[in-house]
Amino acid sequence: MDSKLVVQRRDFLKSAAFASGAFAFAPSLFAENRLTDPNHGKLIAHQTVPMNAEPPLTDLVKTWITPNDLFYIRSHAPVPKIDTKSFRLKVEGMVETPLELSLDELATLEQRSAVATMTCAGNRRYEHSRVSPIKGVPWQEGAIGNAKWSGTLLSAVLKKAGIKPEASHVWFDGLDEIERSSGVIPFGGSIPLGKAMDDSDTMPGALLCTGMNGDPLPPDHGFPLRTVVPGYIGARSVKWLGKITVSDKPSLNHYVATAYKVVEEGTDLEWAEEGPIYRFPLNSVICTPTPNDKLKPGTVSVAGYAIPPGESGRTITRVNVSVDGGKTWKRAKISSPVNAYCWVLWKAEVDVSNGTDEIIVRAVDSKKNTQPRRVDWNMKGYLFNSWHRVPVDI
Numbered sequence: 001m002d003s004k005l006v007v008q009r010r011d012f013l014k015s016a017a018f019a020s021g022a023f024a025f026a027p028s029l030f031a032e033n034r035l036t037d038p039n040h041g042k043l044i045a046h047q048t049v050p051m052n053a054e055p056p057l058t059d060l061v062k063t064w065i066t067p068n069d070l071f072y073i074r075s076h077a078p079v080p081k082i083d084t085k086s087f088r089l090k091v092e093g094m095v096e097t098p099l100e101l102s103l104d105e106l107a108t109l110e111q112r113s114a115v116a117t118m119t120c121a122g123n124r125r126y127e128h129s130r131v132s133p134i135k136g137v138p139w140q141e142g143a144i145g146n147a148k149w150s151g152t153l154l155s156a157v158l159k160k161a162g163i164k165p166e167a168s169h170v171w172f173d174g175l176d177e178i179e180r181s182s183g184v185i186p187f188g189g190s191i192p193l194g195k196a197m198d199d200s201d202t203m204p205g206a207l208l209c210t211g212m213n214g215d216p217l218p219p220d221h222g223f224p225l226r227t228v229v230p231g232y233i234g235a236r237s238v239k240w241l242g243k244i245t246v247s248d249k250p251s252l253n254h255y256v257a258t259a260y261k262v263v264e265e266g267t268d269l270e271w272a273e274e275g276p277i278y279r280f281p282l283n284s285v286i287c288t289p290t291p292n293d294k295l296k297p298g299t300v301s302v303a304g305y306a307i308p309p310g311e312s313g314r315t316i317t318r319v320n321v322s323v324d325g326g327k328t329w330k331r332a333k334i335s336s337p338v339n340a341y342c343w344v345l346w347k348a349e350v351d352v353s354n355g356t357d358e359i360i361v362r363a364v365d366s367k368k369n370t371q372p373r374r375v376d377w378n379m380k381g382y383l384f385n386s387w388h389r390v391p392v393d394i
């Protein structure tokens with residue numbers, strides 16, 4: 001699949017497709033799409049019904065904790081109206097005692113707070129789309145955020161229900177109604193039971209979350225209850241959670257059984273053979289300067305984020321910036337806490353001259369894995385994590 005290798009941005013700049021505007025940089029396109037809705041005034045919308053929006057990159061990296069009004073929103077259907085008084089979370093399937101829990105009852109079980117980064121599997125899809133167009137929200141690099149999540153340990157709810165020995169997966173169904181050609185379905189996710197029970201002192205395996213950065217969950221982020229699965233792609237963190245099903249296989253919901261897989265050609269066999277994506281990969285991104293910025297020769301401040309792969313004990317150890325196409329690298333300064341399951345923010349000062357045509361970043365994690373220079377194109381544009389390149393005009 002060499003033709004579909006994600007080629008360097010320099011190559012794109014020269015390509016006719018790029019010059020024709022077919023894949024023009026989104027910032028200009030975004031400017032026309034800015035939302036007028038005061039609640040989402042800071043976000044840049046790709047679509048408003050359902051809401052799919054991301055923050056401007058320069059704002060995104062101003063703080064390690066992403067404020068709720070700067071947190072990207074990815075919804076497949078409008079926000080469902082949920083009456084919190086009559087709301088009951090159903091817990092069923094391979095359990096000793098099926099449960100129907102009110103929000104007050106959930107609050108009596110073990111509570112936790114944890115800071116974790118959430119990112120959409122489609123983050124950076126628009127870069128991928130330049131190789132060959134991809135359907136789906138054309139996310140830039142803003143489909144990511146770092147928040148303090150609080151709520152009930154999923155493991156506490158499962159223990160209360162009693163897990164049957166044959167169980168091995170936990171399914172989540174949302175209360176939203178997504179219209180598909182086959183009919184109306186809820187958004188569904190699922191995780192292996194082992195992940196659900198994998199709590200440490202600092203990080204829950206998964207949370208049933210009611211609070212985001214000290215506020216009740218905003219409606220767009222799943223009020224009154226959502227799953228948060230640290231380390232996993234955002235799609236596993238089901239919003240407006242209504243039902244948990246314990247099973248011996250992954251969920252049969254479309255968003256687990258079919259969508260969110262990495263496939264290259266999309267044959268029936270490939271879809272059937274490929275398993276669901278769970279964890280997100282090592283990644284790093286330059287947030288300033290942006291491709292539109294005019295720079296002068298001399299020292300330029302570069303800033304962005306880097307995220308370790310979503311695994312216990314894996315942290316970012318190094319972020320490198322290059323202005324000569326990756327021949328030499330300068331180590332960036334990490335300006336935030338460094339934790340597993342969380343992004344870091346970084347800054348670097350680099351010297352640019354009239355010959356500089358791009359700035360590149362790549363990150364290294366504590367297992368000495370380096371972010372790949374290139375990655376293969378995939379049909380849905382998921383998990384794009386090649387070196388991030390920003391073309392500059394000096």
Ligand SMILES: Nc1nc2c(c(=O)[nH]1)N[C@H]1C(S)=C(S)[C@@H](COP(=O)(O)O)O[C@H]1N2
Pocket residue numbers: 071072073074075076077118119120121173174175176187188220221222233234235236237238239240241
């Ligand atoms: N019920 C429901 N849960 C959902 C979704 C959805 O459309 N419906 N989108 C998922 C996807 S793809 C992502 S990336 C995250 C986004 O969470 P956020 O909107 O709070 O950023 O929610 C996930 N949970």
Ligand SMILES: [Mo]
Pocket residue numbers: 074119120121122234235
């Ligand atoms: Mo997503």
